[in-house]
Amino acid sequence: MTSNSDLKDKNDSRKILIALTVLISILTLSVILLSPSFMEIISTGFSPGIDLKESAVISFFVTLILLTILTVISGDGLLGEVQFVLIAFFVFFIIIWLMTAWIF
Template sequence: MVGETDNKDKNESRKIAIVLISLLLLVGVAILLMLPALADIIAVHFEPGLGLKTSAVISFFVTVVTLLVFAFASGDGLLGELQFMLVGFFAFFLIFWLMIAWIF
């Protein structure tokens, strides 16, 4: 009995894994096909001001300083919550980068 339910669970997990992998591949292909159109839209809306390269440098340093303050204020230090710090870094960086390029 245990072997049958085990096999059913394995088959179900394989089906779910195949569906998730195919979905990720489909989303990846869609993003690759949309990149030329998105590049033109981004260039029109974000380039006239400060520029993406300059705002990336500024947002990198703003993000690093902000997350260092958060890390020391939380009490765990830099290594206590590293996995959350990395996700937070990329989220802050992306938001700061695009907002600085858009506003300035």
Template sequence: MIGKTDNNDKNESRKIAITLIALVLVLAVAAFLMLPALTEVSATYLAPGLGLKDSAVISFFITIIIMIVFAVASGDGLLGELQFIIGGFFLFFVIVWLLLAWIF
């Protein structure tokens, strides 16, 4: 009872899924191969000053405060915007973390 368009849609979605999985695998291998170079860069440019550990703690609390302000200002509260807060938290955390370690 499956029509021709359903089979075409299945095949197309499989091709897209395989392509996305291959892309993620290639990116994971590239990140793994870049790891030694990234550790040298972080040791050279991010170690003097505040450091990564201290800036991570400061960044965590700054990000929590920013996310709560955004959630309250959005009008739906914390539960209505939870799916956006989770993604935004990690994005804000990484940006603030690295900027604090770099600048200070």
């Protein structure tokens, strides 16, 4: 004879099996329904991005804003650090320009 705890374990096992079956069927249905959108996202991610001209404009303004913020925060201002700011501008500009063109 089966005891009361065995019947409770059987019922719990059935409930877990039903819950897992429902979850797997919902997951399968959602994958089937979302696959066209997922393929569109993937194709957008691998499409050609911006060219070097657009990237140069973006990187110029990003570098200008970034270096202005850095020089104001540094305390000496723009005039005290101008020799370092000019070098940093060109280095930041080249790095941000090429990384923007490569990533996007």
